[in-house]
Amino acid sequence: MKALNFLILIIVFIFNSIPLISQSRHYDSPLRVKVVNWNKVNPDQKTKLVKHVKDRYMGKWERISFIEGHQTLEKEDALDNSLLVNNGDLTIAGKIDGKAVVINGDVHVLATANVADNIVSINGKIYSESGAKISGELIETVIRRSIALHKRKTSFSSKRSESAYFAPESTYENESIEWTKKYNWSKRKRSKRWNVYSSSRQHENLINENHFVYRYNRVDGLFLGANIPPAHNFRSQPVNLDVNGFIGYGFAGERWRYRGNLELGLYEHGGPILGASIYDLTDSQDEWIIPTQENSLAAALIREDFQDYYRREGFGFYVREQMFPSLEFNLGYYEEDFFSLERNTNWSLFGGDKRFRHNPDIDEGLMKIYKAKISLDTRDDKDSPFSGWFITASGMWNKSHDESAYDYDRFILDLRRYIPLRYGENFDIRLRVGTGRGYMPRQHLFYLGGISTLRGFEYKDFAGDRLVLANIEYRFGNHSRRFRGDSILDPFNFILFFDTGRAWFADSNDKYNQGFKQLSWDLMHSNIGIALTDDEGRVRLNIAKSVDAGPSDLIVTFRINRAF
Amino acid sequence: MKMRRIALFLPFLLVSSSLLMGQEEIIRKRHNYEFTPGENLELELEIDAAEVTLSPNPHESELSVYLEFSETAFDYDIDFDEHNHNISVNFEKKHWMNDDDGEYKTEIEVLLPRTVLLDLDCRIKAGEIDMELGDLSLKRFALRTWAGEVMISFDQANRVSMRSLSLNTKVGETRLKKLGNARFRHAEINNGIGQLDVDFSGLVEEATADVDLDIGATDIFIPEEVGVKLSVHKFLFLSQVNIPHQLRKRGSYYVSDNYQDDEKSVLLKVKPGIGDLRISYH
Numbered sequence: 001m002k003a004l005n006f007l008i009l010i011i012v013f014i015f016n017s018i019p020l021i022s023q024s025r026h027y028d029s030p031l032r033v034k035v036v037n038w039n040k041v042n043p044d045q046k047t048k049l050v051k052h053v054k055d056r057y058m059g060k061w062e063r064i065s066f067i068e069g070h071q072t073l074e075k076e077d078a079l080d081n082s083l084l085v086n087n088g089d090l091t092i093a094g095k096i097d098g099k100a101v102v103i104n105g106d107v108h109v110l111a112t113a114n115v116a117d118n119i120v121s122i123n124g125k126i127y128s129e130s131g132a133k134i135s136g137e138l139i140e141t142v143i144r145r146s147i148a149l150h151k152r153k154t155s156f157s158s159k160r161s162e163s164a165y166f167a168p169e170s171t172y173e174n175e176s177i178e179w180t181k182k183y184n185w186s187k188r189k190r191s192k193r194w195n196v197y198s199s200s201r202q203h204e205n206l207i208n209e210n211h212f213v214y215r216y217n218r219v220d221g222l223f224l225g226a227n228i229p230p231a232h233n234f235r236s237q238p239v240n241l242d243v244n245g246f247i248g249y250g251f252a253g254e255r256w257r258y259r260g261n262l263e264l265g266l267y268e269h270g271g272p273i274l275g276a277s278i279y280d281l282t283d284s285q286d287e288w289i290i291p292t293q294e295n296s297l298a299a300a301l302i303r304e305d306f307q308d309y310y311r312r313e314g315f316g317f318y319v320r321e322q323m324f325p326s327l328e329f330n331l332g333y334y335e336e337d338f339f340s341l342e343r344n345t346n347w348s349l350f351g352g353d354k355r356f357r358h359n360p361d362i363d364e365g366l367m368k369i370y371k372a373k374i375s376l377d378t379r380d381d382k383d384s385p386f387s388g389w390f391i392t393a394s395g396m397w398n399k400s401h402d403e404s405a406y407d408y409d410r411f412i413l414d415l416r417r418y419i420p421l422r423y424g425e426n427f428d429i430r431l432r433v434g435t436g437r438g439y440m441p442r443q444h445l446f447y448l449g450g451i452s453t454l455r456g457f458e459y460k461d462f463a464g465d466r467l468v469l470a471n472i473e474y475r476f477g478n479h480s481r482r483f484r485g486d487s488i489l490d491p492f493n494f495i496l497f498f499d500t501g502r503a504w505f506a507d508s509n510d511k512y513n514q515g516f517k518q519l520s521w522d523l524m525h526s527n528i529g530i531a532l533t534d535d536e537g538r539v540r541l542n543i544a545k546s547v548d549a550g551p552s553d554l555i556v557t558f559r560i561n562r563a564f
Numbered sequence: 565m566k567m568r569r570i571a572l573f574l575p576f577l578l579v580s581s582s583l584l585m586g587q588e589e590i591i592r593k594r595h596n597y598e599f600t601p602g603e604n605l606e607l608e609l610e611i612d613a614a615e616v617t618l619s620p621n622p623h624e625s626e627l628s629v630y631l632e633f634s635e636t637a638f639d640y641d642i643d644f645d646e647h648n649h650n651i652s653v654n655f656e657k658k659h660w661m662n663d664d665d666g667e668y669k670t671e672i673e674v675l676l677p678r679t680v681l682l683d684l685d686c687r688i689k690a691g692e693i694d695m696e697l698g699d700l701s702l703k704r705f706a707l708r709t710w711a712g713e714v715m716i717s718f719d720q721a722n723r724v725s726m727r728s729l730s731l732n733t734k735v736g737e738t739r740l741k742k743l744g745n746a747r748f749r750h751a752e753i754n755n756g757i758g759q760l761d762v763d764f765s766g767l768v769e770e771a772t773a774d775v776d777l778d779i780g781a782t783d784i785f786i787p788e789e790v791g792v793k794l795s796v797h798k799f800l801f802l803s804q805v806n807i808p809h810q811l812r813k814r815g816s817y818y819v820s821d822n823y824q825d826d827e828k829s830v831l832l833k834v835k836p837g838i839g840d841l842r843i844s845y846h
């Protein structure tokens with residue numbers, strides 16, 4: 001019996017000592033990695049970013065070894081002070097008796113590693129194997145390029161060293177499940193980030209921002225397709241290539257529609273994008289009047305299609321740059337054929353005997369167009385802004401040539417200002433001016449009247465190659481202190497609005513600034529109105545009446561988006 | 565024979581327990597994000613269950629998220645959308661049915677940047693929540709919790725005016741300290757079941773607030789230098805309402821003498837539900 005107990009004790013001792021054995025590692029062999037003492041590091045290598053990281057994450061008096069580029073600390077290696085790695089991945093299998101800090105690189109901590117303090121990765125990720133001994137915290141830090149560059153501005157670093165701020169892509173990103181199953185930036189979330197969409201996409205009309213494209217209108221009928229949005233957020237290299245676009249089918253029009261973009265992104269966010277595009281689209285100029293999704297609902301439910309369509313087939317080249325988060329610039333050259341489209345369906349869920357409007361003919365032909373657009377957007381919200389500016393200036397230039405008789409330019413300036421007066425009260429204003437040079441084809445004329453423009457008039461009552469439009473809205477509601485407590489107004493939000501504008505043909509259109517002398521207050525079309533709305537001012541019931549001379553009807557419309 | 569069985573079982577127990585212990589790995593990880601002062605940031609926290617602490621970061625333009633949890637019980641994901649100035653933190657419990665959290669406390673600590681204009685949106689299913697949000701630049705703050713104690717305080721004034729403040733707690737005690745320091749223009753406070761304490765100390769700008777409680781006692785403190793216009797919507801006879809004598813009834817409102825000419829005032833709508841409503845004004 002005693003012998004048995006003795007045997008058991010030995011077994012227990014052996015089992016419990018297994019982890020001890022495996023952890024009693026030998027680090028006494030010489031270090032194979034060539035490190036440099038921090039005090040002896042070349043001053044050129046001590047960039048602002050490196051100094052900032054050192055000050056932020058390492059003690060002032062800490063003994064630091066410095067390495068530039070990818071490094072591996074082998075199982076037998078032991079470092080008796082902290083380690084700072086710049087511009088490279090660090091794999092730790094050995095021992096570090098201090099901190100491990102990596103700038104612009106990932107840290108891979110293997111099971112045999114033993115780190116006595118924090119492990120920090122700047123602009124990278126930390127992957128830790130089970131069993132690794134880490135006495136401190138794992139810290140992943142994002143110091144973005146803009147900040148890094150801002151810090152660098154005061155330094156003397158050369159253009160070459162600028163690229164040092166771009167984190168090298170991890171070679172381990174997709175290599176093994178063991179690495180990627182950890183807790184950072186999981187694939188699940190990636191699809192959400194792919195959905196992030198730059199507002200600057202050119203010719204985005206009629207395509208929504210998701211992977212699945214759907215819409216309904218009177219020329220295509222039900223349109224279904226697949227969309228690959230641009231991957232703006234994955235730009236991490238000096239040169240980034242992206243292919244995006246969509247393809248879909250209109251069941252009533254019995255036509256395929258597509259666009260393919262090849263985009264070359266230079267640098268990270270903020271760098272210019274060079275793109276080439278090939279497309280065959282059902283397009284419209286009326287997205288500014290009613291968004292495609294709301295129009296699709298109106299078409300499918302009540303047989304009202306407010307947009308007019310044409311086919312645009314061609315290719316183009318463009319450059320786009322977002323200079324600041326709020327400022328964006330686009331420039332492109334396009335060769336495209338325009339074709340008229342017919343109404344192909346009259347189906348809707350409701351609508352009785354009503355018929356869809358005829359889809360107007362356009363001036364067909366080939367155009368070779370230069371387009372430019374600049375926009376400043378400081379709004380606090382894209383869909384329901386309460387404050388900020390939104391200014392867009394766009395132009396297109398079309399010269400006649402052998403294959404095309406079109407010779408015209410067109411310019412549009414759209415200025416919007418959202419002014420919060422006090423809580424629950426807003427004053428919003430939009431000014432839109434359009435002009436051109438030469439004979440403008442029908443699809444590029446300006447139209448006014450009806451929803452989003454002159455709300456007391458019939459839809460597209462007025463047309464011309466010159467346009468002025470002003471919309472003023474005063475929004476107030478149940479959150480407004482001025483009206484709070486009033487038993488009648490309390491539950492509602494209201495908008496008082498005034499629209500005035502005119503679209504006309506200039507007597508002479510040789511220059512873009514001609515024709516405005518024809519404009520006078522007497523000739524402007526105006527209406528006033530009131531709307532009942534939700535807190536955001538989006539869902540609204542508008543009642544508008546023209547104040548022009550002569551009899552006019554009340555125009556009642558229901559919207560699920562703001563006019564501007 | 566019995567001794568032998570015990571003796572054989574003992575090493576098995578030791579070995580298996582040591583293996584089990586080895587499987588549970590505790591993750592302790594911090595994520596830092598550096599910003600430039602005055603930048604906008606939308607921060608979304610979606611947390612299944614944890615002890616959640618929020619406080620200002622000593623590094624003024626840095627966001628820091630610290631997580632400590634058992635690998636077997638939780639999973640997390642942080643998504644930084646630099647283009648849209650958005651960071652979303654998702655902290656998910658892997659299996660709600662198996663309570664395998666182990667003995668370890670699950671903690672999330674968020675240190676918020678002071679100089680970054682923050683839009684903070686928190687959705688926390690369960691857990692104790694302790695937030696010190698003073699001296700930040702909060703443009704908007706929304707919190708929605710399902711179960712757990714909530715303590716939110718603004719010891720110092722918010723650096724910017726807050727466009728909206730929305731607090732929605734389902735079950736549990738909710739204490740809101742020095743809420744006036746938040747500098748909100750409109751607040752919506754909704755508590756399902758449990759005690760609700762709201763302290764409007766620190767109010768310096770005109771503001772409106774809706775306080776709604778379904779079941780439980782509501783204590784509201786308003787400093788007397790603040791003008792008050794109060795409306796109370798009782799739930800039949802089940803609400804016991806205690807209005808301070810300084811507030812005089814005018815129509816359907818209770819109004820303090822300094823309400824009309826005082827810019828420092830609060831328009832308060834209270835729906836006490838089933839329970840006592842005590843309003844202190846001194």
